[in-house]
Amino acid sequence: MATLLYRLGRWSFRRRWLVSFLWIVVLGIAGVGMMSGSGAAPSTFTVPGTEAQRAFDLLDERFPGAAADGASARVVFRAPDGELITSDEHRGVVEDVVAALTGSSSRVAAVTDPFTTDGAVSGDDRTAYAQVSYTEPSNDLTDADREGLTEAMELGRDAGLTVEGSGDALAVEPEVLGPTEVIGVGVAAVVLFLALGALVAAGLPLLTALVGVGIAFAGVATLSGPLGLDSMTPILAVMIGLAVGIDYALFIVSRYKHERAEGRSAYDAVGVAAGTAGSAVVFAGLTVVIALGGLFVVNMPMLTKMGLAAAGAVVVAVAVGLTLLPALLGFVGDRILGRGDRRARESAATGGPTLAVRWVRFVTRRPLAVLLVAVAGLGVVALPTTGLRLGLPDDGAQPTSTTQRQAYDMLADSFGPGFNGPLLVVVDATRAEQPQRVVESVADSLAGLDGVAAATPAAPNQDGDTATVTVIPDTSPTEAGTEDLVDRIRAGVADEAAAEGADVLVTGQTALNIDVSQRMQSALVPYLALVMGLAFLLLILVFRSILVPLKAALGFLLSVLASFGVVVAVFQWGWAAGLLGVEQPGPIMSLMPILLIGIVFGLAMDYEVFLVSRMREAYVHGASPRDAVESGFGHGARVVAAAAVIMISVFAGFIGSPETMIMTVGLGLAVAVLFDAFVVRMTIVPAVLALLGERAWWLPKRLDRVLPNVDIEGEGLKATLSAAAEPAAAESEKDGLSRSL
Template sequence: MASLLYRLGRLSFRQRRCFALLWVAVLAACSFAALSAPAAEEDGFSIPGTESQKAFDLLDERFPGDNAEGADARIVFAAPDGQKVTARENRAAVEKVVDTVARGEQVKDASNPFAPEAVSEDSGTAFATVTYSASGDDLSEATSAALLEAVEDGRAAGLTVEVGGSAVDGGPELGGITELIGIAVAALVLFITFRALVAAGLPLVTALIGLGAGVCAIVAAGMSTTTITLALMLGLAVGIDYALFIVSRYRAERAEGQGAEEAAGRAVGTAGSAVVFAGATVVIALAGLSVAGVPMLTDMGLAAAGTVVIAVLVALTLLPALLGFFPQAVLPRTRRHAPASAAPAVGRGKEPAGSRWARLVVRRPLATLLLSVAGLGIVAIPALDLRLGLPGDEAQPTSTTQRRAYDALADGFGPGFNGPLTVVVDAKDADDAKGAAARARGALSATEGIAEVSPATFNKTGDTATIAAVPSTGPAAGATKDLVRTIRASAPELKAETGASMWVTGQTAMNIDVSTKVTAALAPYLAVVVGLAVLLLMVVFRSVLVPLKAALGFLLSVAASFGVIVAVFQWGWLADQLGVAQTGPVMSMMPIFLIGVVFGLAMDYEVFLVTRVREAYVHGASPAQAIVTGFRHSARVVVAAAVIMIAVFAGFIGMTDSMIKMLGLGLAAAVLFDAFVVRMTIVPAALALLGNAAWRLPRWLDRILPDLDIEGEKLTRALAAEPTSPREESVNA
């Protein structure tokens, strides 16, 4: 593979104009396709195979038209302290707001805010539900403006008026000032690393081109905007890092006396091979998210995987082409006018920080290893309290009207009012449908943990009924999860007595089911990822102990990042400083996301660090000296890559959406632990302790494993064996 990439790198360098124009054309085509594509339809959140989804599908079948995908808005009215919302003046103000909204062109229906079930017991709070004929994305600006203007009119009348629902939910955030700060930090790190403006700019340019093509392709493919978030994070981060590794290797080859074209070929053949390996592991891990069986999770994984593939292709083809345009400008100022064959002076200058750090670790490997593992173990302790869920409006900042509407309903009607359970009674096989529904309603009323039960509502054919059950606890509470289990456990008894089936659905039940399903998929997914890591690294390093060490380090960094997430989002540590408005369960999909992404990044850093160590060992260095030599060449670049990753991911912490904030913090913490504690500290300490045993591979296993030449050893030997010839790149040098 290294030889193939070497030829590709030289071809891209020579035919730089063709490759540059090709990528401009690709970006233009993707942009045009995205602009021409119809707006993606939001398919809604579905979890095939779960009881809540089966019940929801049954409602679609038995209550046709009732579950249309139109947007809704719940307008909540609260009277001033000491007053009632039913007082004459307040009542008139409420009715005026509702009437104004109801006259909108896209409004399908508006409920009575003074129906008995819509007014709290103390008459201090009331609400009206407005349903629209169009989805939230299809609501016109006039419709949205009319809703907000009516709300402001209600506030002007002295009422507290807030609104929630899909009609006011914005789309996913795709960026912001904090993300721009992350990109700025990445640019600064690149400049400090290379001390050349062009060298610092090329990774940013190529990453943004790849990201633009990837995001446009996602939109053109008709995927919903919710799939873009993870693709945006990863596409930018890996795009910069992959280019960073190749540019760094190009500069190293030039420093060793290679001409521009030859250096570009060798950089793509060696560092590019590692980029392909790292990209492949990320793609496999992201595509593997489909094992959870959650369509939204699968779509996000595939979209992000596609963006990573584009980032790899850009790094292998566009980057060497751009190096052809700026062969000298990417070099340090002192090397730009040196002859192509000039070799760097040896032994001059201060020893690199990477070498000094490696010597320090190798000098005390056992103490360093124990201290690092203990530190990560302590950070991981909060992960033992990990609770999963899907946060709703309760996780929104208190500055949003959605959150204030949620709190007003919880204060006026009880914490469970925001998460009612929809109990579906399928009485098609029952002798007495109404009797079966009454029996189910009676059982629900007698169930501990249910605050209120509505009368049964039948469909037109009279064979299916729905009953709304309001829990006494909030949607994310553990007691609500236990309540759902209790109701479902009573279904067989109802079936035996009446012949009717009973199902529990609704947003709260669906959130519980998706958490259960993702949790069940977590262990097998982790086993597959760890097994894949061990196998792939065996192929790369021709070793058994090195892959096992890498896998254990990966598990440590993942556990520590889980600890950070639980400490912040469940326990509330630093919640105010990080803008976390409400503590609660961790997003259900967060752990499996984190495992997949961190796996790919961990293998990335492992390959770039350890390949240099192995290269020195193979050339005769002692195990300890090989570690120092390897870190001299690779530590600076890996540190820069990790800081860039952390800056990009941390930029998403500033978003208002709690799930994006959680994802950004989790990924930033994971990269911090994996790069600096595991790869930069535990890895050299473990290699020093293992000594020569680290690089042993049984002969029978060596014969079985394929040799992909990820490190480019065969390429190096082949190039070294070639007779010396005049450098073809002198015109470019």
């Protein structure tokens, strides 16, 4: 592996114009594809195998044409205090707004009149709502369509009514790089300059990362329509691609500068950096791809697509780092070397230990005490995880300043908390001897259940063998009482109907959200087993050890549990919620834990590979186990710390996103990287390796003979370097060309 990448790096350096041109072509093709693409698909869930999904499929079959694929909005009207919405004056205003809504866009299919629709006026006659249906999905609505909707709502506000709206017709796709994300990239640039000591050196990782992210984002956007990717998929790809792209380039550039400081020519230094740091990049990228690709075990198409899109961004970042980066190093020449390199050489000459060396010596002198303190600290932070509740956010999780949240609160206040999350019960009576009687019996049973605020009469299909009943719970969509009600319907009413030859299925968005949460919980164990098992085998191949991969996996569990603890404390319990802009604490989004596990596992293995590979390299080259830990840590800790700060900055930038899922994942990833890099990899890892000594690198002889030697530490490069030495005159000519460019 190291020799192959060594040759690839030197080839890219020598053919820098060709390599750069090819990447520009790829970026251009991706950009053209994005401009001609059809855009993201509507954000809908399909969860094969769940009862809610089976009910949706049954409705499509038994009620053809009833399912609406277009966007919708619900406009809520409220009269001033002491007045009634049903008064002649306010009724006229509402009717004017309904007329304006009807004519607000050519894509409006229908608008209901609150005064002619059953149940659309509250019991106190103060609040009413109109339902707006569109012919096109929300992603195909234009700004003019949404402006027409808001202008119609303004008519009612100008007349003295409180008018708010909710629904996907009002949804606006989140920005890929908003102000907070740009600030995160700016912080990353500062950290790169401090770590590499030169503007040119700091600019290369940013440039290559942006090229990789541009290609990945454009590719995902191009495929959004054909593959049905939702609007959050490209954002996740950008988040992951930007972070790993900067980090991977940082490791290669840092190793290149180290080799130059050791006296190697630029041509050879590129090859060595690609062969050693590049090997670590390849295997680190593989762990991320394994973790993200493994999301398919959840059997949720949207989550699988998100994982594959992010994995694709990682593959692009690795490819860019191994080819375009060496090419750019050929252009910049000696300008990549800054004052920091001279200071580093002077420090090495005087023999003064760096901060990293002093820290690792402290850890290795007291490994057991340090290990216990670090593990206990992460354990305390992880304690809130025991109270983790999963759910999917609705408009009740929106900021109180938004019209969606205000409409949600008005409906809950006037029609009951369960009005925002109705359950749709489907009764399939095709096997029953008396379908109509069974359907009526089910409807009566539903109306009499505890926790049911109201149940509509059964609405049969044209054949009369299937019917639907809408059930309004007493509790809000995200409360535990609503989940209990769904369980009672499925366990009690369904069993009674089954005895009479009928099937009762509960669906609707609320029931689907509950099924998604349960699917997430049941998938965690097999997902962890798959991802950690594959990564464990990969790390055995990399480190040729059993205990080092085991330690890496256990350290990851500590990191992810601690990050869950922070997420629960902030988003569920409300600690520091105001500081971070979380206005409505509630259940954690059900997709977050498994998505966070996948991403964090890959990133945790990144730091494991980058840091421990330097220790392994020192050990293979003859250092004692403890000296190898200190030497490898001294060479890699500064770069790992810089990489971690960069990732934290990039991920923290997404905390300002208006999308709850992106905000939650951003915070979870930022704190997970903080814990994993500085507590696990830079504290627990050297402590454990110091305790294990020689045993850390033990591998059964039979397994050692079977495993291929990937040579990540570059031991096989020694012979290659001596055989591939370039004539001094040719190298001088190349350097002269680089400086002139």
